[in-house]
Amino acid sequence: MIERIEIKGQNFSLHPSGVMFWEEKQMLLISDVHLGKISHFRKYGSAVPQNAIAQNFERLSEVVDYFQPSRICFLGDLFHSSLNLEWDLFENWMQDISAQVMLVIGNHDIISELKYEALRIRIFPELIIDDFLLTHHPEEREEHYNICGHLHPGYKLNGVGRQQLKLRCFYKSDVQMILPAFGEFTGNYWIRPNVGDRVYAITKKEVILVY
Template sequence: MVPLSFAGDEFALTRSGALYWPRENALLVADLHLEKASFFARHGQMLPPYDSRETLERVALAIRETGARRVITLGDNFHDSDGSTRLEPHACGMLEALTRAVDWVWITGNHDPSMEARCGGTLVEEMQLGGIVLRHQARRGESLPEMSGHYHPRLQLKLRQRHVRRPCAVVSTDATGGGRIILPAFGALTGGMNAADPAILKALQPAQTIDAVLPASGRLARIPLWRAAA
């Protein structure tokens, strides 16, 4: 984990893309996309049906690493609203164990707006915690500090003749000293969008700066993506 200061508070970003909030003892993860493989299988594209197990194992590891007593998911928890009905017994048992062990809150997303919490947890559309808005998709023009997911940001750059592609968070700052964060996708079977894509930069306006951030060699690497004109 590496420290990350945001909105006057201290957080820690894990290598897996989760964000730990010590003051709230909360772990935030975005875009699990559970049961994505079974969704594609229903449409004729056969994928190994173990993505949910792998994703939940990643969540369990992040809980152990941080000691979090609360987990808040930032939407697109399942790849579709019926995904929870397709969880095989082993994966559902894993999820039930996690939702019993911690205070688990599901924020719904555009993929799963009508999901059911069949294996535990509490459903909300969005919430505020510690003065920060938690929702699935960044809302352009939001004046409060905000955390979201949705875009699956991934840093793409050329470094020493090598093309580097790694999931990252995207952090903006604004004139009030606040800002917003878009977390990377946490799911085992998720792709990514270039962190500098105009859709991401537009979603975080108004902003003074927008950076990609990710753990690198035990420190927080910060790569500028956009700067307001002087």
Template sequence: MNSHLTIEHCGQTLWLLPDRALYWPARRALVVADVHIGKAASYRALHQPVPRGTTDATLQRLDALLAACDCDQLIILGDFLHARTARAPATMARLKAWRDRHDRLSIVLVRGNHDRHAGDPPTQLDIEVVDEPWILPPFALQHEPDIHPEFPVLSGHVHPTFILRGRARQRLRLPCFVMAPQVSLLPAFGEFTGGWNVEPRPGDCIYLAGADQVWALQR
């Protein structure tokens, strides 16, 4: 993982990965947010023209990260399944085949707003599902970016992006990590998720993910 960026945050060494994930070496845990499996299929059910193959692409990226990092655990900060329509037999078969390739991996899903509508993953996927906040010291792991009274938060939900502006009205929009003393945000991991543009606040550190690297935004 030569392209990751190592940071110190709340007394922990964390790796920010270009593929919009975080690796926590002390816990041997890969942390992702907003996977949104089946989102494209949900849109197609509404007769919206959207790309195909997004579920396979998302799972292949997870495969690559799990192979590259020394992982005992995968932590998902909410929105694993996009909607009930994501539970189509073909999608569930892909997920089951993926889970079988990682049958020794512990997976924990912190319920997000889409999970509450989609329902918990099928039991055959062997995913532990917990409500937020899930305390894994020194962090509170959440989907919603709400302040916790005792612990700094790692969260998702927002799908943060940042716009780089250049000359001649050039604009480049990139997913980003927002690391802050109270509430930090992970970029959306899923292939078909969109994003929300963030503006740094005092104390925020913005890390851009793109071009197979992560770099700090210099302000």
């Protein structure tokens, strides 16, 4: 179940995968996929299941099929580090994508821009679209509302006794929307919202306003 919200007169859909769809622009916003991280972990002996690699691409395909966007914008850290076998999988995935694809560069995006350009992916340090500023790192500018990633926001729900549920989340303030990390095994930054902020926690099947 998705959650629909309005920001500065524009409509957005929040999806349980962690992506956000900008309806007026038909643009799918995805942050912190960190492709290649699973292969990196496995190379150095971490017990990460091999099928987790395929699951990342399956999840990407599912959200693209669901929203049918005309544009896809990755908000940084599409790849975790240098080239590895997952780049070949990404090249194959791109062959089935008809949407225009853009990458706002993140701190982990060290692969040559020429590799992306060969896949018809446009590279930007940031994007300004109408009243919105799309970045990887959180930014605050008076004239634009910031949509970003980088922090991998998460929220701790406390129950009776010592029960606690930890969930990824969308974190919205008056000036900014921070998307959760799309990729698996990325870790979380546990946020403490301020008065007036909104926290949309995500489970496997739904997005829930919890604060």
